[in-house]
Amino acid sequence: MSLLLSVSLVACGGGGSSSAPPTGGGGAPTPTPTSSACSLSARQDFADQVLNEWYLFPDLLATVNRATVGNLDDYLDARVAPARAANRDRFFTFATSIAEENALINSGSSAGFGIRLSYDTANRRLFVVEAYEGAAGLAAGLDRGTEITAIGTSAANLQSVSALFASGGAQAVADALGPSTAGTTRVLRFTPAGGTSQERSVTKTDFALDPVSDRYGGLILNDGGKRVGYINLRTFIIADAANQLRSAFAQFAAQGVTELIIDFRYNGGGLIDVSDVFGDLLGRGRTGQVWSRTVLRASKSAENETRLFQAEPNAIAPTKVAVITTGASASASELVTNSLIPYLGSNLALVGANSFGKPVGQFGFDLASCDLRVRAVVFQTVNANNQGEYYTGLAGVMPNTCRAGDDITRPLGDPREASIAAALDFLGGRACTPITAGGADGIAGGLEQGQAARQGLSLPERQPLQPRRPNPAQHELPGLF
The missing domain is CATH 3.90.226.10 (2-enoyl-CoA Hydratase; Chain A, domain 1)
Structure with a gap:
């Protein structure tokens, strides 16, 4: 087990990390794994080792019958369920790919349209809240305030966003937008803020996740x-x-x-x-x-x-x-x-x-031979x-x-x-109306929102569009497509 003490995360859906070299717990390189070395049972063993030794809330860990879960994500969810019920770990402990997360941190890029989407949870309307400079979405006219009303692989099979929400909720909309791979093309019907409806074919490309916008950063x-x-x-x-x-x-x-x-x-x-x-x-x-x-x-x-x-x-x-x-x-x-x-x-x-x-924040614990990083609240x-x-x-x-x-x-x-x-x-010293304390309101973000939707929990008025199992970039930038 390689403990990345320098890779400390403090993000909503999973965290953040340090680009500094790993420290602690190194050891000799791990040989190429066999299938049994990366079996679900082996990965559960690794997760248990991490949680039992490092988890911030050891008294809020559950004992789980492994036969009742079919994947590592659900197993981690079940083990930290008491901490979640106590509002201490809202899907902050999770598993991810070492290679994909390191690539995100170091390259600062992702593949997609280069837009961040949120939807009105009451009326099922989908909006662009932010667009990245140099990406395909902004070049096609998708910018803050744009409403996307239909999605298809061609102009002949456009499906309305409202119909997608009705048939399968947010996951159906996320699925319709396609995988986060360069070259994926979708036809979108959309209405820019203050504009008129139009249709464009937009192809996903690699784009820079510029942390400070050149327009308004x-x-x-x-x-x-x-x-x-x-x-x-x-x-x-x-x-x-x-x-x-x-x-x-x-x-x-x-x-x-x-x-x-x-x-x-x-x-x-x-x-x-x-x-x-x-x-x-x-x-x-x-x-x-x-x-x-x-x-x-x-x-x-x-x-x-x-x-x-x-x-x-x-x-x-x-x-x-x-x-x-x-x-x-x-x-x-x-x-x-x-x-x-x-x-x-x-x-x-x-x-x-x-x-x-x-x-709270996470450390990353690596089972390098299986490309597995367990992000645990520590x-x-x-x-x-x-x-x-x-x-x-x-x-x-x-x-x-x-x-x-x-x-x-x-x-x-x-x-x-x-x-x-x-x-x-x-x-300027002018008066304002206070925010009501006691829980996040307005647009919500992070992996836990996709999880909450899947479990039928109540949600804010507007939240990022988030697949059930977001990729590393979507973990850190909720609503990214």
């Missing part, structure tokens, strides 16, 4: 003559996100920005290394002070860590910050927000809707004041909250967009 907004920094981070999972953040903060530092809007509305988390850099960029003058702490179970307390602010040339010293979240905002995005509380106090606000509520993160109990979202612990909608009819980065406008109101 880092902007300086003018609010009545005051310069306000706006940073939108799509994901923490791409290793290059740290350098892209540094570039964005360079312009903030150069123009003397001290008030900031951080937009995490669809950010399900990712690499702890990236969240640490984000903290450093917000920590001018705080080098050596506590940014966050990582706390493991009592038997693994020797692995606990305290992360201190480190010097970054482009760091700023923010005086007031508004963080935009939705129910899709989780883990690393919540870690950054929670870690700001001790330093900003009443000058910090959560804007939009309550966040998901995931103050640690909790707390801020400098040792606060980290936000399992029902950050709204209950933040000094200020301001409720606002996610207005997909306006581009991200637009000061008139509802959540950005509310963030500017907070920064």
Whole structure:
């Protein structure tokens, strides 16, 4: 068993990782496996070894009759079911492919249309909430606010989205969009925001999962003559996100920005290394002070860590910050927000809707011979004041909250967009309506939403379109196709 201690995840559907070399538990290379070496029983043995030794909530593990489950995913779900019932592990422990996850982290690319989709759970309408630059979807006219109304492999067999939802729910729509492989072609009928219906044939290609958009990732907004920094981070999972953040903060530092809007509305988390850099960029003058702490179970307390602010040339010293979240905002995005509380106090606000509520993270444990990585909840993160109990979202612990909608009819980065406008109101000292604490609302995200749908659980008004078994990119960027 190879323990990737440096590959620490804090994301909604599965996590985030570090691109640093693996440490600990190495050993000699594993020989080419036989079929029995990678049998379900062997993989269950490996999963049990991981959970029994490392799981953060050892008292919330179930004993499972192996004969009752037919695959490793269901087995892991059953073993951590008590923790899930206690709202501690909402499908954060799972199995994935080592090769696919490492490729995602290191290449920063995926195959698809390059769009993120959410659907109205009441009316079964499918919308594009974000589009990646350089991808096939945006080139075809699919951008934020576009409604997709029909899907087919050709113009002759288009099926309406409403009919797909009626026949098989979200999974039927995901299936209709086809596999995440380059060369897959679909004909889509769609209506851009403010436009007219059209049909286009769109082919999936490899595209860059740019963490900081070239269009709206880092902007300086003018609010009545005051310069306000706006940073939108799509994901923490791409290793290059740290350098892209540094570039964005360079312009903030150069123009003397001290008030900031951080937009995490669809950010399900990712690499702890990236969240640490984000903290450093917000920590001018705080080098050596506590940014966050990582706390493991009592038997693994020797692995606990305290992360201190480190010097970054482009760091700023923010005086007031508004963080935009939705129910899709989780883990690393919540870690950054929670870690700001001790330093900003009443000058910090959560804007939009309550966040998901995931103050825990995963380590990756590899059975390399079987291309198996078990992501297990192993640690909790707390801020400098040792606060980290936000399992029902950050709204209950933040000094200020301001409720606002996610207005997909306006581009991200637009000061008139509802959540950005509310963030500017907070920064400007104008009144707002508080967010109701006690659970994530608004658009929700992550693997656990697809699982919840499969189990018939209640869902928010709008959520990412997510297949039952998402690929590594969809784990980290819910709604990606």
